[in-house]
Amino acid sequence: MTKGWQSLQLSPLIDIGILQILAVVCVVAIGVFTVFRLRGIIWRGAVMVLVLLTLLAPQFADQDREKLSDIVLVLVDRTASQQIGDRPAQTDETIKNLRDRFADNEDIELRFEDVTGDTDTRMFAAIDRLLGGIPRERLGGVMMITDGQVHDVPASLDLGAPLHVLITGHEDEHDRRLQIRHSADYGIVGKNAEFMVEAIDHDLAKGTPIAVRMLLEDGSEEEIALPANEQYRVSIPVPHAGPVLAELRMDEIEGETDQTNNRLILETTGVRDRLRVLLLSGEPHPGERAWRNLLRADPGVDLVHFTILRPPEKGDDTPINELALIPFPIRDLFEVRLRQFDLIIFDRYQMRGVLPGYYLEKVADYVRWGGAALVVAGPEYLGPDGLSSTVLNDLMPAVATGRIIEQPFVPRVNDAGRLHPVTAAIAGSPNTPPKWGRWYRQLETTISDPDAMTLMTGADNAPILTLQRVEEGRVAMLSSDQMWLWQRGHDGGGPVAELLRRLSHWLMKEPALDENTITTVRSADGDSLILTWRKIGANPDMASVLNPETGAQVNAPFERQADQTWQAVVPMAERGLIRVSARDQNDRTQSALHVDRDILTAETRNTNSTPDILSSLVAQNDGYIGRIEDGLPDFRQIPKDRIRHGLNWAGLIETESYRTIVGGITNLLPIPLIALLVGAICLVGWRVESK
CATH class of the missing domain: 3.40.50.880 (Class I glutamine amidotransferase (GATase) domain)
Known part of the structure; x- marks a missing residue:
């Protein structure tokens, strides 16, 4: 709280427009009195001035100014990639250190916000939302605790405050992965659909062959060699109209941060040329x-x-x-x-x-x-x-x-x-x-x-x-x-x-018009497959799912649903391209494929922690970026026009934001006093003018 002071302020008793009109009328009246040399000009003018000043109601206000805390937004990445290894522990320890560091500092208010997501990390969408709820003049800085894999990075950003990023994970992390560089949305039936695929492994020299297995819809398997860190053309046959699937699988190596991106689903839609x-x-x-x-x-x-x-x-x-x-x-x-x-x-x-x-x-x-x-x-x-x-x-x-x-x-x-x-x-x-x-x-x-x-x-x-x-x-x-x-x-x-x-x-075998179709969805807990068979003819008997890892077959019975379809729930936690089949009571079978399209999302496409993605925006906002494993920077409060970071320190702006607290108010022209004064002037003027 700063020391109090007094300020002069006006609180007109009537509308200011009316007051201005009265002032003009008084000035005109005094001018008329002066031109025609009327008696009592001084006394009349004094009364008019006193009345106008009284209507203006000048006051002295006693005020105190209270310093407001500087707001620092701390965005905590809680997405899927942040659950790898000891990243959760690093994140929690960093939050604890920040709370302890600023616990006794009343000038800084830390506001923590968890950013969640299973498929991507959208940190800057959260920043936009949070900035809309705070006064920008109180923003002292923005911090991010993340592995650096952020998927909504804008081309430019001006926060008006420093952006500091604390990177979880470790510098020596290794994650080999498969990635589609160019997909084939459609393929002509009877021909091949071509994809451009890259096997990424930065520990291998460019062009080093990597063995990859390709699983096709008909259950066959091919082995191909992809050159490391180079785009390579991969073709899959398109035997029918409708969705056509294949899966690439690359062997895991010891010490990988994540193995889900060693698989890649290739999907196209078969169309007949004519x-x-x-x-x-x-x-x-x-x-x-x-x-x-x-x-x-x-x-x-x-x-x-x-x-x-x-x-x-x-x-x-x-x-x-x-x-x-x-x-x-x-x-x-x-x-x-x-x-x-x-x-x-x-x-x-x-x-x-x-x-x-x-x-x-x-x-x-x-x-x-x-x-x-x-x-x-x-x-x-x-x-x-x-x-x-x-x-x-x-x-x-x-x-x-x-x-x-x-x-x-x-x-x-x-x-x-x-x-x-x-x-x-x-x-x-x-x-x-x-x-x-x-x-x-x-x-x-x-x-x-x-x-x-x-x-x-x-x-x-x-x-x-x-x-x-x-x-x-x-x-x-x-x-x-x-x-x-x-x-x-x-x-x-x-x-x-x-x-x-x-x-x-x-x-002509349009897939959408097939009368005996099996559709599959993953259960909410992710541990089962739910098979729905739209069936005409003999009732279904048994559903079977082939485990893609072990080759074992898992069976479950069908049950009739209210919409006349049949449903079976088969325990199957494994993910990827999974072959399912169903048998009816006449021993006829129907086959289908289940694909977990969320195997390779933005969150799992690259799980190596990195400062590279955010370094440009951090530089634009004069912030600090570094790995948590190297130690946290020293956080300092700095004036707005100073350098905001160094090799081992990060600055938070001292915003000079205050809140004014109004105390007592003293009227300079109390109405009773003015009434007595006007009466006295009128009496004195009458006595003087009557002689």
């Missing part, structure tokens, strides 16, 4: 336009469409150019280019001698190899030239009974269809099915294989849309040729575009 669809229409009809418009509207699809206008044995004199016909390239399509197509659609197709049965056998082999076929069946399916008497019929998930149902009906999504991604989006709720338009013709079929899935039914609850996997390929059958009625809006129409798009993309 989806190629062959659409074969047996004759012109309204339904073929629905398929053509849908597939041509998709920029990722190349459509090849043929409509058989007349069989080759038919002869007439009509010129070919007037019919707009071209020779049907049978050999080119079904021998040379067949496997280039992702989907073949037979839309009300009839043989008619155009396509020999030999080529349909090639189509069957194409499907089993991994292709896809869709049959849109009308009455011609049962005719003598129909597909029901060909080898293609053996692939279909439904068998025609020979009956054609011709009556009004509304297609409906059944219970299995409500779960399947192809139809789940259009199913509506069970209690309030969507209002779709009616169809009038359907081919009666029955399910031919227990693995076939019926998603929609029509008249007499007969299957109208059935799907099935055939070895590596997929097939589907639409048992009606009336879908075009929805496109025309008949009787209110229906979701024809959405249904056909989802159906065709399921056949």
Whole structure:
């Protein structure tokens, strides 16, 4: 507390604007009295001045000034990398020393703030937040206790106070690690995706080979040699659309600060260069336009469409150019280019001698190899030239009974269809099915294989849309040729575009539309994997996870959930790329991969303690930076315009911030005294002027 003093201040009794007007009026009045030489000018002027001064209310205020403490922010790094080795102990010991050092110094107020985070260290975001809550004129300095691995370092910073950094860890730390320098966000299916990877080990000469294992999705393992401290191109195959994963693992060495960054997840998304669809229409009809418009509207699809206008044995004199016909390239399509197509659609197709049965056998082999076929069946399916008497019929998930149902009906999504991604989006709720338009013709079929899935039914609850996997390929059958009625809006129409798009993309193996998918997440405690199986068909039986470290298999049972999915919790604390599988009660298995993407975060990418990252900002703010293992600096209070650090000392600004405490107030012109004085002046003036 500084010694008290008195200060003169004014506390007007009325608004200052009104007081100014009164002063002007008084000056004008005195001027008028003077010009016209009126009597009593002195007495009147004295009264006016006294009244104006009284209204100004001059006062003497007794004041004391109290010194405010200087605020020093101390940010303590408590992130994941700060838990390595003896860094927590170094941090706690440093905090204790700082508290002891300033315990008896009332001029300095230390404010500690823990900065936490599992994936990165954001010290400067914390500084911005804290500076918003304190008067900047009281800031004496900012300290950081950290390993130096800070991930939100700005290009420049002006605190107006010194920035001192105390580095934990040890100078001789060693951490070899794998790091992606350039990733491949997308890869073309059937080709390789290329990544630029660097194996960093500063104890090895540049280019020294380091053995690294690469684990691929199919369970195979390759060993490659990466040159130390150099970027190297690593390729992984892209066998399918959707997420494609691989993992690199580098052997650990003794004394590493952290081993998690010896692993690296390579992840890309497989995309098909172009989806190629062959659409074969047996004759012109309204339904073929629905398929053509849908597939041509998709920029990722190349459509090849043929409509058989007349069989080759038919002869007439009509010129070919007037019919707009071209020779049907049978050999080119079904021998040379067949496997280039992702989907073949037979839309009300009839043989008619155009396509020999030999080529349909090639189509069957194409499907089993991994292709896809869709049959849109009308009455011609049962005719003598129909597909029901060909080898293609053996692939279909439904068998025609020979009956054609011709009556009004509304297609409906059944219970299995409500779960399947192809139809789940259009199913509506069970209690309030969507209002779709009616169809009038359907081919009666029955399910031919227990693995076939019926998603929609029509008249007499007969299957109208059935799907099935055939070895590596997929097939589907639409048992009606009336879908075009929805496109025309008949009787209110229906979701024809959405249904056909989802159906065709399921056949072309779009991962997002897979009906039997296993998703995995890490449990909250990190010690287990939670497997969720969206399953249609036989109930799941057992979940299995292969330990990537020991090769041991861990099993757990599935349980049905409220949303009709199945869930299993498998104990598995190991992290990385983990192969999971599930078996149903028919002994069929489904495989998937779990990846812990947080293995390599900003916190674990480099765990060596270092002053290099923060040294530039410390220099900008004239601060001290040093390792705690070398001893703490001597902290001193310094004037604002002095040097703020030295080799073994760190300065904290003495801010000269004060708080004023107002004591008693003495009025110089008390109103009772002024009233008596004005009365006395008036009396004296009257006596003098009356003589």
